[in-house]
Amino acid sequence: MSDDPSVATLVARASGSDQAAWDELVERYSPLVWSICRRYRLSQHDIEDVGQNVWLRLVEQIGNLREPAALPGWLATTTQRECLRARQRLDRLVPVPDELTPALDDAEIEQEIVLAERNAALRAAFAELPPRCRQLLSMLLADPPQSYAQISVILEIRVGSIGPQRARCLRQLRRSGHLAAVIGGDSEGAAAGHRGGEPRA
Amino acid sequence: MHEDWDDERLMEALAGALRERQAVPPWFTDTASSAYAWHSIDAELAQLTYDSSRDHELSASLRSEAASIRALTFTSAHLSVELEIAESSLVGQILPPRDGTVEVHTRAGLTMAVPVDEIGCFAIEPIPPSPFRLQCRTRDGTDVVTGWVTL
Numbered sequence: 001m002s003d004d005p006s007v008a009t010l011v012a013r014a015s016g017s018d019q020a021a022w023d024e025l026v027e028r029y030s031p032l033v034w035s036i037c038r039r040y041r042l043s044q045h046d047i048e049d050v051g052q053n054v055w056l057r058l059v060e061q062i063g064n065l066r067e068p069a070a071l072p073g074w075l076a077t078t079t080q081r082e083c084l085r086a087r088q089r090l091d092r093l094v095p096v097p098d099e100l101t102p103a104l105d106d107a108e109i110e111q112e113i114v115l116a117e118r119n120a121a122l123r124a125a126f127a128e129l130p131p132r133c134r135q136l137l138s139m140l141l142a143d144p145p146q147s148y149a150q151i152s153v154i155l156e157i158r159v160g161s162i163g164p165q166r167a168r169c170l171r172q173l174r175r176s177g178h179l180a181a182v183i184g185g186d187s188e189g190a191a192a193g194h195r196g197g198e199p200r201a
Numbered sequence: 202m203h204e205d206w207d208d209e210r211l212m213e214a215l216a217g218a219l220r221e222r223q224a225v226p227p228w229f230t231d232t233a234s235s236a237y238a239w240h241s242i243d244a245e246l247a248q249l250t251y252d253s254s255r256d257h258e259l260s261a262s263l264r265s266e267a268a269s270i271r272a273l274t275f276t277s278a279h280l281s282v283e284l285e286i287a288e289s290s291l292v293g294q295i296l297p298p299r300d301g302t303v304e305v306h307t308r309a310g311l312t313m314a315v316p317v318d319e320i321g322c323f324a325i326e327p328i329p330p331s332p333f334r335l336q337c338r339t340r341d342g343t344d345v346v347t348g349w350v351t352l
Contacts, residue, residue, distance in 0.1 A: 019237055026233040033233075034225045049351075051229050052308060053332060055236035056349055060246060085351070119218035126215060141216045170208050173215070 011068035026055070028124075029072060032116035033079045039104065040083040046090070050082040072113045080104055118182045125176035133169035140166060244336055244346040247275035247282055275347040282337055282347055291328050293335070295321035301339035305329050306346075328352070 005013075005024065013021035033054055037047045057078055065074060084103060104112070126134065136155060139146045152159045173179070206214070251274035273284040284293040293303070298321030304314045307329050317323045317339070325335075332349040 014237075014240075017241060019234075022237040022240075023234050026230055030225050030230045030233055031221045034229055035221065048228070048232065049332070052232050052236065053349065053351065055233040056239060056332070059236050059239045060348060062240075118214070119221050122215050122218035123222055126219070137212075137215065138219075141212065141219065167208060170211055174206070174211065 006069070007071050008068040011062060011065060011071055015063040025071070028120040029075055029116060031119065032072060032112060033075055035116070036076060036079045036104070036109075036112060037083060040087055042083065042086055042090070046086045050079065050086055053082045054079050072116055076109050076113050076116075080109060121178040121182045125173050125178040128176060128178075129169060129173060133165075133172060136162070136165060137169055137173075242346060244344040245277045245279065247277035247280075247337075247345050247347045249348050250274050250276040250281070271352065273350065275345075277345045279343045280337070280339070280345055282335065282345070284335075284350075286328060286352060289326070289328065291325040293323050293325070295323075295337055295339065297321070299339045299341060299343075301337060301343075304336040304338070305333055306336060307333045 005021070007025075007028075010021045010025050010028075014025060030051075033051060034047075037050055042050065054075065058075070061074075065071065080103065126137070129137070132155070136151070139151050139154070146154075148159045148162050151157075151162055157165065251272070253270070253272040269287060271286045273286070275282045275284075280299075281296050282293055283296065284291060295301070295303075295317055298319070299317075300319045300321070301317045302314050303317055303323045303325070305312050305325060312329060312333075313325070315323050315325055317337070331351040334347050334349050336344070336346040338344050
């Protein structure tokens with residue numbers, strides 16, 4: 001679906017023996033695992049356990065995934081299962097009413113997956129921008145935002161050209177192959193929509 | 202479907218994506234990265250095929266262990282490993298029976314090794330911290346590692 005190391009390619013390489021491919025999967029999808037963990041009100045220790053269990057399970061299963069491209073879905077489901085298990089262990093010690101720790105429903109999980117794929121694509125596209133663009137956009141996105149005057153001094157460009165350069169950088173970002181399927185635009189990938197219907201491995 | 206994002210929307214989405222990645226602490230990704238060390242292990246993987254805490258009905262009809270004992274079975278092509286975990290002890294048997302050693306791996310790495318007697322029995326004390334897995338090396342050269350156990 002995407003043209004450069006797609007999830008399926010990374011999964012295939014990591015099922016061989018390729019730490020770099022594995023680390024790329026971690027880079028892309030650890031925010032997904034993390035954000036699901038954060039929804040279960042677990043301690044840092046429990047989150048550490050959950051994270052480890054999820055990735056250890058993936059090491060075991062990576063050669064057997066029925067649908068490698070659906071890895072994000074597999075990770076989301078596995079993370080949720082591990083979180084629920086950790087939650088149940090905790091609740092045995094200090095019972096908490098169910099309504100305080102609801103399981104995420106399918107729609108919420110689906111939303112997490114779609115967002116995670118979109119964000120991973122955005123980060124990948126951003127990482128491929130020229131350094132000047134990355135620097136400019138980072139400064140514009142800083143919190144608190146930096147003023148055009150500050151940016152002008154640091155990047156040694158005129159205040160008047162910040163706007164046009166920002167527009168140019170965003171055009172370049174939008175053209176990235178990573179984003180074709182995600183935000184629509186000039187590539188046909190957009191019409192395929194997200195991959196919600198794919199079965200989970 | 203072909204809804205182009207304008208610059209503002211793209212900037213906002215990009216900000217969210219970068220923030221999301223920054224929110225993940227380094228220890229979380231480090232743990233994930235080092236999990237891959239298990240990939241290169243040569244041992245054959247034994248899958249969990251029975252868990253008394255999961256397979257309740259089966260347990261009630263086929264087995265009669267006390268409720269406080271957790272029974273697990275891991276199966277590979279060459280052997281299976283049966284575990285019984287009570288409050289403070291973990292005993293197991295390798296089937297078909299043969300002697301060798303069982304190594305205990307936890308998140309800290311290899312923590313201990315215990316002998317397996319000629320009828321395939323072994324005992325591990327104290328119960329290792331979860332998650333752990335057992336690597337069984339028998340005298341005839343079979344090398345099998347169980348899936349991770351979380352108690």
